[in-house]
Amino acid sequence: MVRSLDRLVQFRRAGTIQTAFGPREGVFADHGSPVWASKQDVSDGERWRAGQVSAQITTRFVVRWTAFTAALRPTDQLVCGGVTYEITGIKEPLGRRQWLEITTAAQVDGNEDQD
Numbered sequence: 001m002v003r004s005l006d007r008l009v010q011f012r013r014a015g016t017i018q019t020a021f022g023p024r025e026g027v028f029a030d031h032g033s034p035v036w037a038s039k040q041d042v043s044d045g046e047r048w049r050a051g052q053v054s055a056q057i058t059t060r061f062v063v064r065w066t067a068f069t070a071a072l073r074p075t076d077q078l079v080c081g082g083v084t085y086e087i088t089g090i091k092e093p094l095g096r097r098q099w100l101e102i103t104t105a106a107q108v109d110g111n112e113d114q115d
Helices: none
Strands: 005-020 023-049 050-066 077-080 083-091 099-108
Touching: 005 050, 023 077, 050 083
Parallel strands: none
Antiparallel strands: 005 023, 005 077, 023 050, 050 099, 077 083, 083 099
């Protein structure tokens, strides 16, 4: 399974930061160094809610299996091309410890670069 790893992605993890008002939880910050990945949009959809349209896209990213990528969590985020994706699933397809397939979802407003 040869993959074209042509996208540089950054993972983000929620943590606690110290502010002047005390600790603040749930703030996402970069986690690790950027990683090369392949990207494939799988589905998209639009919804009307309260007079506004909301668009969501489901995208699959494939990265090489490493100790770092194997430790990713579904609560982490992935940033690619200025779009922040919520991780909805992580699996190891075809072949042991070669690749990880990361399924994500993102809200898009049409103003962000999808490449």
